[in-house]
Amino acid sequence: MIRYDHPITVYYKDIDQMGIVYYSRYFEYFEEARTEMLSSIGLDYSNIEENGAMLPVIEAHCEYKKGATFSQDLIVKTYIRELPKVKMKFEYKICPAGSDEILLSGYTVHACTNLKGKPIKMPKYIRKILQDNLDNL
Amino acid sequence: MIRYDHPITVYYKDIDQMGIVYYSRYFEYFEEARTEMLSSIGLDYSNIEENGAMLPVIEAHCEYKKGATFSQDLIVKTYIRELPKVKMKFEYKICPAGSDEILLSGYTVHACTNLKGKPIKMPKYIRKILQDNLDNL
Amino acid sequence: MIRYDHPITVYYKDIDQMGIVYYSRYFEYFEEARTEMLSSIGLDYSNIEENGAMLPVIEAHCEYKKGATFSQDLIVKTYIRELPKVKMKFEYKICPAGSDEILLSGYTVHACTNLKGKPIKMPKYIRKILQDNLDNL
Amino acid sequence: MIRYDHPITVYYKDIDQMGIVYYSRYFEYFEEARTEMLSSIGLDYSNIEENGAMLPVIEAHCEYKKGATFSQDLIVKTYIRELPKVKMKFEYKICPAGSDEILLSGYTVHACTNLKGKPIKMPKYIRKILQDNLDNL
Numbered sequence: 001m002i003r004y005d006h007p008i009t010v011y012y013k014d015i016d017q018m019g020i021v022y023y024s025r026y027f028e029y030f031e032e033a034r035t036e037m038l039s040s041i042g043l044d045y046s047n048i049e050e051n052g053a054m055l056p057v058i059e060a061h062c063e064y065k066k067g068a069t070f071s072q073d074l075i076v077k078t079y080i081r082e083l084p085k086v087k088m089k090f091e092y093k094i095c096p097a098g099s100d101e102i103l104l105s106g107y108t109v110h111a112c113t114n115l116k117g118k119p120i121k122m123p124k125y126i127r128k129i130l131q132d133n134l135d136n137l
Numbered sequence: 138m139i140r141y142d143h144p145i146t147v148y149y150k151d152i153d154q155m156g157i158v159y160y161s162r163y164f165e166y167f168e169e170a171r172t173e174m175l176s177s178i179g180l181d182y183s184n185i186e187e188n189g190a191m192l193p194v195i196e197a198h199c200e201y202k203k204g205a206t207f208s209q210d211l212i213v214k215t216y217i218r219e220l221p222k223v224k225m226k227f228e229y230k231i232c233p234a235g236s237d238e239i240l241l242s243g244y245t246v247h248a249c250t251n252l253k254g255k256p257i258k259m260p261k262y263i264r265k266i267l268q269d270n271l272d273n274l
Numbered sequence: 275m276i277r278y279d280h281p282i283t284v285y286y287k288d289i290d291q292m293g294i295v296y297y298s299r300y301f302e303y304f305e306e307a308r309t310e311m312l313s314s315i316g317l318d319y320s321n322i323e324e325n326g327a328m329l330p331v332i333e334a335h336c337e338y339k340k341g342a343t344f345s346q347d348l349i350v351k352t353y354i355r356e357l358p359k360v361k362m363k364f365e366y367k368i369c370p371a372g373s374d375e376i377l378l379s380g381y382t383v384h385a386c387t388n389l390k391g392k393p394i395k396m397p398k399y400i401r402k403i404l405q406d407n408l409d410n411l
Numbered sequence: 412m413i414r415y416d417h418p419i420t421v422y423y424k425d426i427d428q429m430g431i432v433y434y435s436r437y438f439e440y441f442e443e444a445r446t447e448m449l450s451s452i453g454l455d456y457s458n459i460e461e462n463g464a465m466l467p468v469i470e471a472h473c474e475y476k477k478g479a480t481f482s483q484d485l486i487v488k489t490y491i492r493e494l495p496k497v498k499m500k501f502e503y504k505i506c507p508a509g510s511d512e513i514l515l516s517g518y519t520v521h522a523c524t525n526l527k528g529k530p531i532k533m534p535k536y537i538r539k540i541l542q543d544n545l546d547n548l
Contacts, residue, residue: 011446012456013298013439015291017344018254022287023194023245024164028424031161035422035482045423046482057160061198067254070291071446071457108160117155117204148309149319150302150435152428154481159424165287172285172345182286183345207428208309208320292528297468297519298438305435331434335472341528382434391429391478 002080002133004037007097010072020067026094027060030108033076034090041133043126053123055088055110062106073097083131084122087111139217139270141174144234147209157204163231164197167245170213171227178270180263190260192225192247199243210234220268221259224248276354276407278311281371284346294341300368301334304382307350308364315407317400327397329362329384336380347371357405358396361385413491413544415448418508421483431478437505438471441519444487445501452544454537464534466499466521473517484508494542495533498522 014025035045048055068074079091088110094103112122145166153159172182185192205211216228225247231240249259288299309319322329342348353365362384368377386396425436446456459466479485490502499521505514523533 009443011439011443012290013296013442016286017289017291017293018191018193019291020193023197024161024168024287027161027164028422031424032420032422039482044482054155056155056157056204057201059198059200060160061196063196064194067193071450071455146306148302148306149427150305150433153423154426154428154430156428161424165285168287169283169285176345181345208318292465292467294467297471298435298442301435301438328429330429330431330478331475333472333474334434335470337470338468341467 002037002041002130004033004040004078006033006036006076006078008032008074008076008094010068010070010074012070015070018067020069023062023064026062026064026104026106027108029074029076029094030078030090030092030106033078033092034108037078037080037090041129043129048126049115051123051125052114053120053126054113054115054117056113056117057108058087058111059109060106061108062104064104066101066103068094068096068103074103080130080134083127083134086119086122088122139174139178139267141170141177141215143170143173143213143215145169145211145213145231147205147207147211149207152207155204157206160199160201163199163241163243164245166211166213166231167215167227167229167243170215170229171245174215174217174227178266180266185263186252188260188262189251190257190263191250191252191254193250193254194245195224195248196246197243198245199241201241203238203240205231205233205240211240217267217271220264220271223256223259225259276311276315276404278307278314278352280307280310280350280352282306282348282350282368284342284344284348286344289344292341294343297336297338300336300378300380301382303348303350303368304352304364304366304380307352307366308382311352311354311364316403322400323389325397325399326388327394327400328387328389328391330387330391331382332361332385333383334380335382336378338378340375340377342368342370342377348377354404354408357401357408360393360396362396413448413452413541415444415451415489417444417447417487417489419443419485419487419505421479421481421485423481426481429478431480434473434475437473437475437515437517438519440485440487440505441489441501441503441517444489444503445519448489448491448501453540459537460526462534462536463525464531464537465524465526465528467524467528468519469498469522470520471517472519473515475515477512477514479505479507479514485514491541491545494538494545497530497533499533
């Protein structure tokens with residue numbers, strides 16, 4: 001399992017009339033978190049694109065238990081549990097900083113395509129880096 | 138089943154570097170569509186709030202088949218299939234205008250709470266309106 | 275002067291904790307409005323890009339008098355007052371539908387560039403269409 | 412003058428089809444930066460609201476010189492130059508991290524209102540903190 005913790009602070013831009021983060025905005029937090037996770041193991045997403053591959057989202061899911069509020073500091077805990085063959089799955093839990101209370105959890109599933117959007121196999125160098133990191137932990 | 142078709146036009150604000158709508162933005166389209174659906178059967182969401190109830194999202198899901206592109210006209214087809222007891226479920230399909238090709242499909246599940254966020258039973262007048270509309274169709 | 279009225283409905287996605295539209299979201303409304311204005315005189319923005327030109331924003335301004343609220347129907351009144359040479363200016367006023375009360379007003383100024391972002395002269399066919407429409411009104 | 416530097420990383424969520432940050436998204440960066448600036452001198456915005464005051468934006472302006480791109484690290488340099496009487500002005504410059512090149516500059520002007528949106532004088536404790544910090548630098 002690869003795990004990465006990414007901090008987020010909630011600003012006014014993300015909050016709705018109920019005083020909590022608008023439901024779609026958490027998917028932006030997920031994107032930040034998975035981008036930083038990949039970067040932390042040497043997979044810069046801009047390099048992946050320069051090398052001719054994209055990882056578009058093909059499935060997104062979220063279950064909301066408790067809304068995050070203005071100025072709250074959050075941790076997005078991101079997990080990869082398996083070596084992807086064709087599809088790559090990230091799982092997420094969002095907790096208040098310094099707490100294990102899960103405000104929400106979700107996942108995204110990604111295909112691998114070339115720059116024209118045609119499905120391709122996950123490039124070997126990506127699989128190798130993921131394998132190395134899955135083995136280590 | 139209650140069904141409602143809501144038109145959307147894709148603008149630059151929603152499109153990412155891949156030239157397609159960013160994955161979280163479709164959840165905003167879903168919100169527009171369910172708001173208009175409820176309004177079409179006499180349930181203005183602002184009235185629901187004035188009457189002391191909120192319908193926060195507790196689950197959101199989307200499966201992406203093909204990305205929508207700039208200036209594309211879309212139809213968000215929204216469905217309620219069952220009378221909610223505690224939770225209310227909306228299903229969505231997004232197609233290009235004038236086509237049955239499904240670009241993506243998803244759903245949202247909503248709880249019913251009072252204005253302080255405490256879970257309550259779905260108010261009777263909401264259930265009645267939904268029942269009447271489910272019967273009619 | 276070219277003028278175009280574009281209707282907007284305010285949804286939850288755009289509203290903040292104060293119960294009014296978040297300040298940056300009006301710039302998205304402006305984009306919708308100018309895109310539809312150009313389209314209404316035969317200038318589809320996607321065609322402009324296909325013909326090798328882009329119109330990136332180089333200046334944006336907004337003055338807020340009164341916040342728009344959830345489910346409010348708005349009109350974005352958009353104006354072009356002069357034939358652009360190098361820069362193109364759009365002015366906007368947002369009013370409640372059916373009212374002349376100005377909730378906010380603003381403008382955007384756009385350069386003309388090629389697809390690599392290098393400044394170019396405004397293409398002749400764009401100038402001609404704008405001239406024809408400025409003359410007519 | 413009070414100055415505060417706030418780091419931002421650009422993610423996919425903010426980038427449009429031209430490959431640069433969409434023009435309205437910089438106003439979200441401005442909000443993050445001014446919130447952190449106020450917090451750094453002991454003015455948590457959530458406390459300001461709890462004490463009965465809001466600082467709604469009444470004017471926003473931005474001039475764009477060069478677009479920020481995916482994964483770029485930016486610094487939002489935020490300035491308050493004068494003690495506000497009725498209106499509070501923040502100025503912003505965004506530069507790449509480690510560079511003095513200005514990608515864009517802008518400002519926001521804020522009124523002070525009570526929680527119902529009625530204009531009030533800037534509370535004394537806010538003025539005092541700002542005065543102390545303006546004197547120090």
